[in-house]
Amino acid sequence: MLLIRCPYCEEERPELEFRNAGEAHIARPTNIAGESDDDFEKFFFIRSNPKGVIYERWRHIHGCARFFNAVRDTVTDKFVMTYKAGEPKPAKLPGASK
Amino acid sequence: MNAAFRIPGAGRLSQAKTASFSFDDKSYTGIDGDTLASALLANGVHLVGRSFKYHRPRGFLSAGAEEPNALVQIVRDDARKTPNVRATVQELYDGLTARSQNRWPSLAFDVGAVNDLASPMFSAGFYYKTFMWPKSAWKNLYEPQIRSAAGLGVSPDRPDPDHYAARYAHCDVLVLGGGAAGIAAALAAAETGVRVILADEQAEFGGSLRFESGARIDGENGFAWAQAAIARLKAMDNVRVLSRTTAFGYYAQNFVGLVERVSDHLKNPGKELARERLWQVRAKRVVLATGAIERHMVFANNDRPGVMLASAARTYLNHYGVAVGRNVGVYTANDSAYAAAIDLKKAGVNIAAIVDLRDNPSGAVIDEARGLGIEINFGRAVVSAGGKLRVSSMTVQPKNGGGGRTIPVDAILMSAGWTPSVHLFSQSRGKVAFNEETRRFVPGTHAQDCVSVGACNGTDGLDATVDEAYAAGAKAAKEAGGKDSSVKAGKGAKPKVDAGESWSRGMLGAAPGAGPGTTVKAFVDFQNDVTAKDIRQAVHEGMHSIEHVKRFTTNGMATDQGKTSNMHGLAIAAEVLDKPIPQVGLTTFRAPYTPVTFGSIVGHARGALFDPTRRTATHGWASAHGAVFEDVGQWKRAWYFPKAGEDMHAAVNRECVTVRKTAGLFDASTLGKIEVVGPDAAKFMELLYTNPWEKLEPGRCRYGIMLREDGFIYDDGVVGRLAQDRFHVTTTTGGAPRVMHHMEDYLQTEFPHLNVWLTSITEQWAVIAVQGPKSREIIAPLVEGIDMSDEAMPHMSVREGKICGVPTRLFRMSFTGERGFEVNVPADYGEAVWEALWAEGQKHGATAYGTETMHVLRAEKGYIIVGQDTDGTVTPNDAALDWAVGKKKTDFVGIRGMMRADLVAKGRKQLVGLKTTDPKVVLEEGAQIVEDPKQAIPMKMIGHVTSSYWSQNCGRSIALALVAGGRDRMGQTLYVPMPNGTIEVEVTGMVFVDEKGERLNG
Known part of the structure; x- marks a missing residue:
């Protein structure tokens, strides 16, 4: 069972308290009704499925109930870091060489 | 009464307390501290089971958890009939009842053994080849036959009356394995004050110190030292010591699953005690001290009862005081079997001969064996074991061929060397590395915060093991936040090894006589009946990946997970492929290390505790007024309130009419x-x-x-x-x-x-x-x-x-x-x-x-239920709910999705009403709807019934349905084909009662 650090509670909690909520950093268009089919497709359907680092949303549903973002390695299943919703995608990951 | 093979003065068990038990309805006497295996061996019983495929007679291979052969059914009562219990692990209690498995009508005469004679039919991959055709035979012939013949043991057929406990635990240092290495690591860690958990699968700690008679630590016999050290650890507040506890799974972030056998060894466990307890432990550091497992020699008929691992015979003698025979042969490719021969010889057992594959080995144990007058044959091989229900002889030949001789024996001890137990390390996603010199896989790159020490790390020798383990324990504790323990003379000091045993090397693969070109039954995997020939055949038939060889032959796929067989199988495949072993690769180790009961996984989550039950405030009133309840998710909801003599139909009709006539409470x-x-x-x-x-x-x-x-x-x-x-x-x-x-x-x-x-x-x-x-x-x-x-x-x-x-x-x-x-x-x-x-x-x-x-x-009003009349592909327009969508709104969740071409296309399924031509017929919910009932099958389905009821208020049946282009079909006749005939329906509006809605104010 994974331990996940909730950036709001500021502690690691067991994964049973959390729920995955899909890929992160996909903002809902402000004028969604005016989106072209292609743009709506990109926003709603297209998701990355990387082998390696993925940015995804999690919710501490059985804890503080907040949504937050996480960086996870899909190969090792390790959480690289977590950060609050609304914060920018981290430019540099901890432990990364560059 | 002393059992025939119990040696006076040998072993550590007190003869004072006896325990009577039965095996296949015959009564025997053992003593307190025995396993079922040691107690049977003390009574001279070697034949305890039949093999899975060929139904060959089988005895005990080992004295521990790796046992592939000696699986029995332990029967406590009608409900408690546990199959596939390893007799080498099951502790004896007074009144224990055990039965052999996989035999009919009896263990000594088993009709299924015809498979052994017919074995050319059952070679590797026979499942994949034999039952290919005709197709119809699968259902009527092959599958029923295979199902009745398959499986080991018989499942209990009643609910499990036992209960199972579960605990979560956190610690700084978790030590897995309680032999010399584990104890030394735990001592070092515990001294720093950090929280330590030490777990071992056996009833008593000590690991191989149980049989290593030569080990002396801190001036004491090794096993006695282990008991004293455990007593010291148990007395410390920061240490939890768990015996009979197997670490079965190593998961992410140092999360380890342990299962503790709480009461399987007790005569009358009582109701308070759980049968097993699941521990889910999160550790900052894990020390793996899981030891090594001895390998058997791969030669013809190496599965005959009485043929066993040398370390097992030594355990039975030195711990349980049991001789596994009176005239024992030894077949080895390393030193460790000599120690077994020496111990047995000293206990008065005749050693018929030691057969050593090596040409000119030398060393203290060899000298000692020779000094005891034991016949030693270098450069020779045992090419076959004689006997059927019990080994009776061994045939010895020069390993390069030549004339052989047959030596009468009643047991053969074998040792091909030791395989480090890297199972948990591998489960932790650590990568193993092949050591060319010692020809074994040892832990390489670690993936988690763990360290391997002692035999499981390929460390040879007791002295080196204790050194390494003590240092690792101290380091792990320090990393986990313990205070520096650069101590110390006295109690916490590093244990001093005065004397120990050391061996390594040995051989992998088939021994002479079972090599390429031979057709003998030289078993690699005893539990799944896989021979050296099967492995070669798999490679010849094109299985070049070890994962394919494994699946084709089922080598290592039985409940013992190949603890004794994997390395032999790999070496044989590598030889045929003419590739180095590391290039052929090792199959993946998966949890559980040994079988885990469903009970321990399920724990308390069964019966009423399986899922929460939610009850409303009026539940008690409804119960008292005769409500019948239905489950809606976790809720209990009153379904209907029958009066005396009413069935559901009558009650619902009365309720429906009464609500429209006067009123109803819901x-x-x-x-x-x-x-x-x-x-x-x-x-x-x-x-x-x-x-x-x-x-x-x-x-x-x-x-x-x-x-x-x-x-x-x-x-x-x-x-x-x-x-x-x-x-x-x-x-x-x-x-x-x-x-x-x-x-x-x-x-x-x-x-x-x-x-x-x-x-x-x-x-x-x-x-x-x-x-x-x-x-x-x-x-x-x-x-x-x-x-x-x-x-x-x-x-x-x-x-x-x-x-x-x-x-x-x-x-x-x-x-x-x-x-x-x-x-x-x-x-x-x-x-x-x-x-x-x-x-x-x-x-x-x-x-x-x-x-x-x-x-x-x-439904009479056409009000939809989301999830019944809709299914996640229904738009507001499909459900005739356009009126509820704000036309002037520029944003809401779904506004853009609703505009997608397919969602506004013509011909979508729309919610409509259906009336059956025969008003008495009530449609089945989920039934499919077609336009033309006479078309060929498969018919074109244009929709399905979502809701359907008898309406007493309408005096007829009513239904809602999703039908393609439904609102353009008002008045059309459609058809619902059912197994008992086709039902004719008319498409209608969705409102069956009070279309104008006047009753809302009525």
């Missing part, structure tokens, strides 16, 4: 309820629901539809605006949690600028629906502060006031089409208010009704 408490509060509450509602909300006046209600971003209906419900900044939202019963999740998601991540709070109030408010022409008369006398006249409180309005003296949110709304109210009161008052309303209702002849009547009444 508990709607399970509806999800969410309070949306804040200055931006209306803006938030605008975004989450299709409807317009800004202009809804406080005190009014509206039926709302919630979509997902894809434009499909996600949920619905009536929403009351209590104040400018406060909405009382209701959801479907099943949808409550996901709607809350959905709302929170948008509020927190897409619309965080909105100042809104969401609160689940489902459990805070009990909801009593009072529906029917008399509903107002029933409620009004109990209400204070609310004018319930039609002018003051029209349909779809909400008022706050008091009922029966307690606060209420009184909704005027209807899910029946009748004048109706929903009385919300704080849940604690729910039952009292229900009783008061019921008493009023009685004056008017009202009925209590359940969910079935609720369903019928709403």
Whole structure:
């Protein structure tokens, strides 16, 4: 069972308290009704499925109930870091060489 | 009474306390501390089972958890019949009853053994080849036959009467394995004050010190030292010592699953004791001290009862005081079997000969064996074991061929070397590395915060093991935050090894006589009956990956998971492939290390504790009034209230008619309820629901539809605006949690600028629906502060006031089409208010009704149920709910999804009503609808029935259905083909009662 650090509670909690909520950093268009089919497709359907680092949303549903973002390695299943919703995608990951 | 093979003065068990037991209905006597295996061996019993495929007679290979052969059924009573218990692990208790498995009619004469003679038919991969055709034979012949012949042991056929405990634990250092290495690591870690857990699968700690007679630590015999060290650890507050506890799985972030066998070794465990306890441990550091497992020699008939691992024979002698024979042969490729021969010889057992594959080995143990007068044959091989139900001889030849001789024996001890137990390390995703010199896989790169010490790390020798383990224990403790322990003379000091044993090397693969070109049965995997020949054949037939060889031959796939067989199998495959072993690769080690009972995994989560049960405030009243309940998710809901002599049909008909004639009371408490509060509450509602909300006046209600971003209906419900900044939202019963999740998601991540709070109030408010022409008369006398006249409180309005003296949110709304109210009161008052309303209702002849009547009444009005009449692919337009979508709105969740080409295309399935031509016929929900019943199968299906009931109010059946282009088919005749004939239906509107909606004010 994974331990996940909730950036709001500021502690690691067991994964049973959390729920995955899909890929992160996909903002809902402000004028969604005016989106072209292609743009709506990109926003709603297209998701990355990387082998390696993925940015995804999690919710501490059985804890503080907040949504937050996480960086996870899909190969090792390790959480690289977590950060609050609304914060920018981290430019540099901890432990990364560059 | 002393059993025939118990050696006086040998072993550590006290003869004082005996235990009687039975095996295959024959009674025997063992002594306290025995395993079932040692007790049977003490009585001279070697034949204990039949093999899986060939039904060959089998005995004990080992004295531990790696045992592939000696699987028995332990029978405590009618319900407790545990199959596949390893006799080498099962501790003896007085009255133990064991039975052999996989044999008929008896162990000594087993009809299934014909498979052994017919073995050319059952070679590797025979499952894949033999049962290919004809296709029909699968169902009628092959599958039933294979199913009846397959499997080991017989499952218990009653519910498990035992209970199973579960614990979570956290520690700084978790030490797995309680031999010399594990104990040394635990001692070092414990001294620093960190929290330590030490676990070992055996009843007593000590690991191989149980049989290593030469080991001396801190001036004591090794096993005695281990017991003293364990006593010291147990006395420390920061240490938890778990015996009979197997670490079966190593998961992410140092999360380890342990299962503790709490009472399987007790005669009368009593009801208080759990049978097993699951430990889920999170450790900062893990020390793996899991030891090594001896390998057998691969030669013809190496599976005969009496042929066993040398270390096993030594354990039986040195720990249990049991000789495994009187005239014992030894076959080895390393030194360790010599120690077994020496110990047995000293105990008075004749050693017929030691056969050593090596040409000219030398060393102290060899000298000692020679000094004891044991015949030693270098450069020779045992090419075959004689005997059937028990080994009777061994045939010895020079390893390069040549004349052999047959030596009578009653047991053969074998050792091909030791395989480090890297199972848990590998499960932790650590990568193993092949050591060319010692020809074994040892831990390489670690993936988690763990360290391997001792034999499982390929460290040879007791001295080196204790050194390494002690240092690793101290380091792990320090890394986990322990204080520096650069101690110490005295109690906490590093154990001093005075004498120890050391061996390594040996051989991998088939021994001479079982090499390429031979057809003998030289077993690699005993439990799945895989021979050296099978492995070669698999490679010849094109299985070049070790993973394919494994699956084709089933090598290593039995319940022992190849603990003794994997390395041999790999070496044989590598030889045929002519590749180095590391290039062929090792198969993946997976949890569990040894079999784990379902009981221990399930723990307390069974029966009433499997899933929570939710009951409404009126549950007690409903039970007392004869309600039949149905499960709706976790809720228990009153389904219908039969009166004496009524069946469901009669009760529902009466309830339906009574509601429309006078009134009915219904508990709607399970509806999800969410309070949306804040200055931006209306803006938030605008975004989450299709409807317009800004202009809804406080005190009014509206039926709302919630979509997902894809434009499909996600949920619905009536929403009351209590104040400018406060909405009382209701959801479907099943949808409550996901709607809350959905709302929170948008509020927190897409619309965080909105100042809104969401609160689940489902459990805070009990909801009593009072529906029917008399509903107002029933409620009004109990209400204070609310004018319930039609002018003051029209349909779809909400008022706050008091009922029966307690606060209420009184909704005027209807899910029946009748004048109706929903009385919300704080849940604690729910039952009292229900009783008061019921008493009023009685004056008017009202009925209590359940969910079935609720369903019928709403269907009569064409009111949909999300999830029944919709399925996640239904748009508001499909459901004829366009009127609920705000046409002027520029944004809400789903607005863009709804515009997608497919969602506005012609011919989509639309919700319509269906009337059967024969009014008495009630359609089946889910039944498919076709245009032309005479077309060829497969017919073109144009829709399906979503809701279907008998309507007593209409005097006929009614149904709702999703039908392609349905609203353009009004009046059309369609067909519902069923197994018993085709049913003719007419497409109609969705409203079957009071089309004009006049009864809402009736």
